[in-house]
Amino acid sequence: MSDDAPAPVWLHELTWPAVESYLESEPTPTVLVPVGSTEQHGPHLPLGVDGFQARSLAEEIAVATDVLTAPPLWYGDADHHLGFPGTISLSTDTVVSVLSDIYDSLANHGFVNIITVNGHRIANLTAIRIAMDRANRTHPDASFAAIDPLRIGIDAHRRLRDGDSEDGMHGGEFETSFMLANHPELVREAEFTREVTETEPYQSDDLVSLTDSVIRPHGRRTPEDGSLGHVGDPTNASAEKGDELWAELVANAADFIDSLR
Amino acid sequence: MSDDAPAPVWLHELTWPAVESYLESEPTPTVLVPVGSTEQHGPHLPLGVDGFQARSLAEEIAVATDVLTAPPLWYGDADHHLGFPGTISLSTDTVVSVLSDIYDSLANHGFVNIITVNGHRIANLTAIRIAMDRANRTHPDASFAAIDPLRIGIDAHRRLRDGDSEDGMHGGEFETSFMLANHPELVREAEFTREVTETEPYQSDDLVSLTDSVIRPHGRRTPEDGSLGHVGDPTNASAEKGDELWAELVANAADFIDSLR
Amino acid sequence: MSDDAPAPVWLHELTWPAVESYLESEPTPTVLVPVGSTEQHGPHLPLGVDGFQARSLAEEIAVATDVLTAPPLWYGDADHHLGFPGTISLSTDTVVSVLSDIYDSLANHGFVNIITVNGHRIANLTAIRIAMDRANRTHPDASFAAIDPLRIGIDAHRRLRDGDSEDGMHGGEFETSFMLANHPELVREAEFTREVTETEPYQSDDLVSLTDSVIRPHGRRTPEDGSLGHVGDPTNASAEKGDELWAELVANAADFIDSLR
Amino acid sequence: MSDDAPAPVWLHELTWPAVESYLESEPTPTVLVPVGSTEQHGPHLPLGVDGFQARSLAEEIAVATDVLTAPPLWYGDADHHLGFPGTISLSTDTVVSVLSDIYDSLANHGFVNIITVNGHRIANLTAIRIAMDRANRTHPDASFAAIDPLRIGIDAHRRLRDGDSEDGMHGGEFETSFMLANHPELVREAEFTREVTETEPYQSDDLVSLTDSVIRPHGRRTPEDGSLGHVGDPTNASAEKGDELWAELVANAADFIDSLR
């Protein structure tokens, strides 16, 4: 699960003749593009949670399906978290540019399936959609898709959830479970606190059960408002829940990738 | 329901002193921004369906809630329909620029709630989100939101639907019902045909019931592929269904706007 | 004169097979692109005057010459009017992007003559020129042109004018005459006031008789300066003058379009 | 008339303390910005005609009115001449960027009147207008204007003209007269040839008498079409006519600049 691990799936650990040989031997060469974000995740989780998720998900999917993965992008579209020390945000336009350049490079080498793995739930999707639409026009022979833990794991989130319906999003039950399962030394259990946002009519972020709602800009909070930064309840988290969720996400993604062959 | 109608809600039918007077007398001045698209909607509906929906929805909401509305934008993000004669598409970047300029103008005049009304279901949302996020940063004292028939009428679509789950989207049961109710002279009933798309695993567009899925670029079809252009079954449409759906959309939107006061 | 009228010239009222049939049967398929602006026009005229003119001119020319017209763009380059409540301005760059995208879509469908109809006298021309030059390079087989009431009606303005030489421009004798002839219910005759701008040497805006002058940026006025917003004398306006001017503009435009066949 | 001449008006021949002293001693510090183009001017004139005109006009106006001038920009918006060897064109966007950066630098130093001198008749005006509008918003305390030989010398062109009405534009009677008066060693009299463009209805470029016309993109010709590149009749040119025209242009410009004090 580390960049240094011997798993031969990471592009940055392979020589160019090794990549050439994969491209020539595979009928449908496939590559993953893991994208995270460096942003606050409450007082109990490190800033890199989304990058850890993207990296781990990409590596496990690549190993399970025998495909390659590009190096992780630790930076994403996180303007709404800039009020918290340490958050680093790329503008939506910058994320689009980065992904467009990556997609162009990979499609020109002959990769046929180029699949983005988004660790920054929902928030990076705007940029990913634009970059995929653009690449789709430039490279009609390549196929683009994006995997998001929340969108490919709706059933898993529903089934495993002990907390509120918003709890799939940011620093709550599920992301804390992932970190407990994979990077426990970076989790501060002493800081576990339940944070709930009061919801106005038609303004729910509940993407799991999908009720009538309007679309709004990202909310911007700061520590000055007394906000701790995360949403939901980390005390509902456990390493087991993290493992179970992850197994299902990887299985769903592998199932999808198999359907492309 | 026409641009020429005497209803005093359209900005382009008011003088500047009339707008000034509204801004000065209203505690929370509110304005709608209707956005459509000029794109193919199958052989039975005219290219302007999305603009007709945006214009009609904005006018009815404005009348119901006593707010103003900017003139309709007939053009949207429709690259995936360019294979069909007559479709006119603005790039995502262009739609973002247009909306950003409109939002800036309105916020600078002192409008406090600026609410986009999207007639081009889902497809314009990428651009709208970026423009709202940007305006939200520039104008922290204004409040932005977007109303989409599918997102604010999930329950209504579920309840009224006779066809497939994809049928809320493009030229099917619901858009045809709207046109029968409001512009019957522009509907060609003789051309009503059921069009169904076979769905690959994890690739459903079913936004109403929300199953596990990956995010993909917009599909691009053309008449050369034998495609008629729409999705779903117009024979399930009726003027009554159109009226009923519309009444619920307007009521939900009015409910939301009231919650902002 | 309404978007809802049964005239079969508006693209947004036609199905894609109807547009395909026009493109296949016409030797030189021609389409108009009406562009207006939502901006103050003094206390006696509504903000949409330029859009009403563009829409009306496009519809009448299309009917007279049997060509199609794209839906009206109600927004234009109006930064210099932003001091007045209700004005909505797109930047010059945004107008260029919108027109470029529209021209590209239409040229790719096979339209051979793409003719912009500008209701926002002179002020949109900068953006229109850039977009036409760009499209001209991308689509060498298509032909682009722009019709402006002032440039195609110089003789008519000279002959019909009772007021000053600046009076062809903004909210004065001629635009008020158009509104009296076509949308009298939106005109406030009680507010008719003569507004004259003192002109410095070499700084006349008299585009009808063309005297020696320097080019300056658009002047920016506001109600705070005591400005009413329009230029010229609405008391010289009449519905008859509006009808006569319009007939000549439509005849000249039709004459020009016939010369392209 | 050379960059090396001792006239103390050129910014690039002055030290920064000399400029500082001008800015501190002048009540309304004024600077000119000469802009030309490197483009074909027929077989009888060199590619730099527009730059020579801009440089000469700026220098003479600066000397006559005791103001400063920025160094000449030899490059302009000349895409329509790229078919001819040696033409170098900046895109409209690039010219806008160059002028915007120059205007910003000068306005920030405290110049109050910033006056562009355009040697590339009409063709650079689109870019100049956009850059002036932009600078006008950023620097409300500075005043911007542009001088074009054709627009500030309409009467002079009418009075002195022996050829056709189009002859004020490009490489004809007037530009050849300027070159005979100022750079006779660069003129090839043996190549003087009358070139006339047949004009379609409503498509005249006659900016001097201004008849009804539509606006079109710049025409693009090439030597392959048998075109020589210029418009009009150089045999009507003379050094005297060049001197007389120039004297009037400089006088008009000086008159305008005096009106700003």
Place this chain on the structure above:
Amino acid sequence: MSDDAPAPVWLHELTWPAVESYLESEPTPTVLVPVGSTEQHGPHLPLGVDGFQARSLAEEIAVATDVLTAPPLWYGDADHHLGFPGTISLSTDTVVSVLSDIYDSLANHGFVNIITVNGHRIANLTAIRIAMDRANRTHPDASFAAIDPLRIGIDAHRRLRDGDSEDGMHGGEFETSFMLANHPELVREAEFTREVTETEPYQSDDLVSLTDSVIRPHGRRTPEDGSLGHVGDPTNASAEKGDELWAELVANAADFIDSLR
């Protein structure tokens, strides 16, 4: 030396309150920004060499000087290597955007010294310079600098070198030594081959001894030309040389950072 290591210097391994506490307790808060590239490095080294160098250098400097470091950027400006399978290149503009956004985020949080650590010798410097110049204008109170192994280790390269003068650049003696010292399992010693580029007059890339030369665009090679991709002689490499070079680079960088306090 891994992202997962317990060293408390990586931003993505810290919570936001931990970063806040560093910012509040440090007189001159300092942060590193490691930038690499995913590009071919010959048949004996993996694509990620530049990212490994940037990550390792940043971590060691941060530990040595008690400062923080942002997560590694694995992607850089590598267009000239795109001919080789697996290379992923961001355009110069994209790298500028990414760095600008990162610098803005960090400067706004109150970091006073923001120091880029470039693993992609020389090639990223163009983008880094532009981004630093831009940030320098926006954040006059922050201080920006960039560390490049070649520029901060000129003496070290000269002293340790056994091969040619070009050998400091790409996949040769020095980069191979780094990889042998730090990631030996990713080095393919069986593929060690000497690659030498014939140099034309004035076209040397010898940045270590600096002879008279012109500046040229990046050369673009491909496997089709028989190129192996790297420059120099990996057989001169050793883990000891890698350790020695690295120790000196870290010492020099620490020396520089101490001078800022």
Place this chain on the structure above:
Amino acid sequence: MSDDAPAPVWLHELTWPAVESYLESEPTPTVLVPVGSTEQHGPHLPLGVDGFQARSLAEEIAVATDVLTAPPLWYGDADHHLGFPGTISLSTDTVVSVLSDIYDSLANHGFVNIITVNGHRIANLTAIRIAMDRANRTHPDASFAAIDPLRIGIDAHRRLRDGDSEDGMHGGEFETSFMLANHPELVREAEFTREVTETEPYQSDDLVSLTDSVIRPHGRRTPEDGSLGHVGDPTNASAEKGDELWAELVANAADFIDSLR
């Protein structure tokens, strides 16, 4: 050495048929692009020093090697000098756009070697590199290079220098020598003052002897800080030194150009 001189090397002094004839008769048509800057050079030198150097260098090289040269660009990337009255700066992006457009025009005409001559030592190189890389991709059959007095005259600077190692850069010994040799009437000897910058560790700008250093943004000084603007010691300057340096630069450049034939 003037733009008006009869030397037939300047594009703006040639007709298009003359350029066509050069392109058709030369096996490897070559053109120079001189780029300067309008920026403060201390109290003893005029703002145009870099433009004078670029123009003079281009003219002498063109005459020596029988190639053509584009007109001089007097403006460059000089943001760091904007604190001094009279400095005019183009942004890096603007310089890239100008050069890209010039390179495109020239390459499309068939010039095979396009060589930029930079009078603004080092500072314009960032923009020149980006523009050359871009042009190199678009025009693979053309060859691009840039000549900088400091980079092509490292030996000459070392040999002739009497002052400090920083003295090759800006307004010191060498630039003053050039001006004494070529434009003595624009030099103010009474203002000759030695200006030395104290250098922090690793922050030397000594590009001639190249010591270990970090890369920093351009320093921004102003007269308010008591700075005179230049670096180095003009009292070490002489016309003879200027002539000797210039002869060697021209000889080196001619040598390089001959190597391309």
